[in-house]
Amino acid sequence: MGKGFRVIMVRFFPLVYDMAMRPIEGMGLRLLRQQLLESARGEVLEIGSGTGVNYPFYHSVERVIAVEPDRGMLERSRKKNSLFSEQLILVQADAQFLPFADNTFDTVVACLVFCTISDPFLALQELQRVLKPDGFLLALEHVRIKNSWVSALQDGLTPLWKHLAGGCHLNRDTVSLIRKAGFQIQYFSSYGGGLFVKLKAQSGGVLVC
Numbered sequence: 325m326g327k328g329f330r331v332i333m334v335r336f337f338p339l340v341y342d343m344a345m346r347p348i349e350g351m352g353l354r355l356l357r358q359q360l361l362e363s364a365r366g367e368v369l370e371i372g373s374g375t376g377v378n379y380p381f382y383h384s385v386e387r388v389i390a391v392e393p394d395r396g397m398l399e400r401s402r403k404k405n406s407l408f409s410e411q412l413i414l415v416q417a418d419a420q421f422l423p424f425a426d427n428t429f430d431t432v433v434a435c436l437v438f439c440t441i442s443d444p445f446l447a448l449q450e451l452q453r454v455l456k457p458d459g460f461l462l463a464l465e466h467v468r469i470k471n472s473w474v475s476a477l478q479d480g481l482t483p484l485w486k487h488l489a490g491g492c493h494l495n496r497d498t499v500s501l502i503r504k505a506g507f508q509i510q511y512f513s514s515y516g517g518g519l520f521v522k523l524k525a526q527s528g529g530v531l532v533c
């Protein structure tokens with residue numbers, strides 16, 4: 325795949341993201357986001373906030389800091405930000421190297437983002453660092469399915485798909501990574517035959533490397 329094509333796709337992705345996601349949001353993803361974010365509390369960090377789809381679902385929180393490395397995504401979410409709360413702060417940053425002190429956040433939110441981060445384990449370690457000891461992670465992710473032919477398909481499609489979809493890997497075993505990073509999963513549910521997972525995980529576990 326040529327470098328020029330990859331650059332075009334990176335610029336194009338933020339422009340089409342909301343439109344491309346609309347059917348799947350309507351099929352139930354929006355409801356899952358809403359259910360997930362009901363548990364958000366206190367000082368919240370959302371990583372890879374994209375175009376800001378989650379903003380309307382934050383209630384009962386003190387403040388949300390939303391980090392997103394892609395300028396195109398950030399600009400789109402800035403427009404939506406003016407429609408929502410003054411307690412929402414947008415920061416251009418990478419979840420693998422967060423510009424926040426240790427033990428800062430009560431809740432970290434990650435939606436459809438560990439599929440895209442280059443080193444999701446590094447990001448998870450960062451989340452452990454910035455979460456307070458009694459803080460928790462709320463995640464809604466698509467993951468590798470535990471079925472040999474579907475997971476083989478996910479493996480086969482990922483090399484092309486990641487160039488078309490902003491770096492998204494279809495085949496990440498994100499739940500195992502979350503556990504490996506020391507989070508303790510408190511609740512977990514899966515949807516779409518195991519393609520999507522929604523979970524809450526407590527920080528402060530011991531790292532299993």
Ligand SMILES: C[S@@+](CC[C@H](N)C(=O)[O-])C[C@H]1O[C@@H](n2cnc3c(N)ncnc32)[C@H](O)[C@@H]1O
Nearest residue numbers: 372373374377394397418419435436437440441
């Ligand atoms: C599939 S989009 C999901 C956007 C949004 N969270 C949602 O639920 O619609 C993945 C997002 O992760 C962001 N991302 C990629 N690498 C990242 C990183 N290292 N740190 C934080 N966000 C990252 C992308 O820029 C993109 O906005």
